[in-house]
Amino acid sequence: MDLDLTKAELEFREEVRDFLRTSLPDHVREGARRTPGVFVEPDIGLVWHRILNDKGWVAYHWPEDCGGTGWTPMQRYIFEKECAVAGAPALSVLGLRLVGPVICAFGTQEQKDRFLPAIRAGTDYWCQGYSEPQSGSDLASLRTRARRDGNDYVVDGSKIWTTHAHHANWIFCLVRTDPDVRKQAGISFLLIPMDQPGVTVTPIITMAGDHEVNQVFLDGARTPVANRIGDEGQGWTIAKFLLENERGGSFHAPRLIRAIDHLEALAGIAPSGHNGALAGDIQVATRIARLRLEAEALETTELRILADIAKGRPAGPQTSLVKLLSSELHQRIDGLAMELHGYDGLQLPTARPLYGNEAPPAIGDADAQIAAARYLNSRAWTVFGGSSEVQKNIIAKTVLRL
């Protein structure tokens, strides 16, 4: 048992650091820092996406025959950690992490050839049609119907919490193709083009004032049968594969630890109210210390899962544990950040974006301007990708066998 990196891994880390030093543009780093939502907007994200693609690293976690890198799990970890430390933006997961691996695993060669290069190039932008107004935690109860019409499916229904649907040209959807069987068995996985009369996107504004998610209405939307991934009725199996990727596909601890580093730096400059900095306030210092311990433990939990994967053991429901822990830790870090800013942390600008020439001036420290919005948006961490309540149900059932 050891935590040491091999010589080859250390060399790889140097290569990644060099690349980030020379290739991550300042305006991309700044845009990421000043984005209060979960994902950066395409004007920031696609810049970085294309730089990574030019390097051959954008789909590093895909199988090699699909354009992946063939990196070991440890290399992936090193890459993600260095990206976090460098302040690189978190790219939209929808193409790269969600539908991409699904197509790699379940798609035909024609589907791989059609869709995977466009995801890597960033020319297709994806959104996810999973949740519905009446089907959130109980996803399998979804009602959006798809019926066959010649070589097409015709889809009617509505999807909700659709991140970046207003930027997307494709949506992957869980749809009901057979209403007469057990609810999980009647679901199929379709790829549907957004640019057609049967698809309407309505914004949903978060309580922070951000437009990230939408409701998508499908009224006679059409897609060729050739755009179904897997067999009819195989959708639920694919959905679970995708959700496990969503929950455990990337490492959370590096970004959390970096956020805690920021908290410490902020505490070092924020006034305590008694002629010193907040870092000297024992209550603040111990709160940061507690967060750091949790993040460090989480990092090791993630590395343990990674070691299992490297040895060919399934990660499975452990990803629910990481999702549960990391999302709540996210919220606590963002909450403390807002607190450290004092009254300045209560500003909540209505303009977006908060980077670039049009951004309104900040009151106090530049980071104070997005602290409240980021905290409010962070409440969604314990809801999207399966709420904390759902994760606990999964762990109770599949890990604890209760």
Add this chain to the structure above:
Amino acid sequence: MNFDLDDDQRLTRDTIGRFLGPVDIAARHAMRQADGGYPRTRWREVADLGLLALAAPAAMGGIGGTMVDLALVAEALGKGLAIDPWLENGVLPIRLAAAADDGALVGDLLAGARVAAVAFAEPGRRYETEAAGTRVDGERLVGAKTFVLGAPLADTLLVTATENRLARVAADAPGIVRQDYPVIDGSRAATIDLHRVPAELFDLPATGFDRVIGDVRLLAAAEMLGLAQAMFDDTLAYVGERQQFGAAIGSFQALQHRLVECYAALEQARSMVLRTAMLDPATDDAKWPRIAAGAKAFVGEAAMRIGLEAVQMHGGMGQTDELAIGHALKRVMLLDRLLGDQTLCLTAYARAA
């Protein structure tokens, strides 16, 4: 001993409930489009209801309500998710002006003829209430203030300065540089730089100032109580309606127990607000700010907990701008920090023991 409302108190509560009506998110956003983030015509209505006069002493033309009366108003405003800045642009300046013996200003303010904003917070500091970097130089005011709630709306600024001075300045006085910005509850605040601003100066004894701070802290707690009640009621209704896995989600024990904990926190918060308000007449002014600070810390913690649970139990909907709970939570987050966050208020209370 009696915890029942009297007829006047019941009437006031019901009148406020009718004035506010059901929460209408679109109407809130429309009202926030007004200059300064709040329609001045509506402030006249608040004055006409007597809610401003209630906070002013009878000797200055007010009604001289008790802390219980005022706490019931704050709670009713919270319960109805009022956008009206009754606390920060009503009670706070009226009571400060009264403490400084500026009867003329009190008269204008309680009639709604003038709106005042209070500049107490200073940049580079935290939640301390006493002025440190704003001072009187000759007859002129010099310094800087931040988080001046409602400043874009105000005709008059009340500015705290060192050596227990309170300055009354016209909002458009020469030498004032104001930068407006939106805050978390949807209202507007400003930073204010004071470059030798001509001012009317008053002595404001520390005990008088601290007494006002205590009043506002308790009323912030009372408003948070009303907000927490609203968030709790909405959540209880929602878990009864929302169906998942073939049942109302309120039938799941995991949620039931959490809701019971919220209910317990809410009842405890109500007891704390009532207890503190009723203690007022028998309490020395010197002890009052600390007692009120303790109440605010206690109620703030309960309201935040209830608010975060409300958001979580509403799932995706809870994250949106479309429901009352998000708006209520954001107001709680402001009040929880107004004139001191939980840490500062708890520290103040601990020293009193």
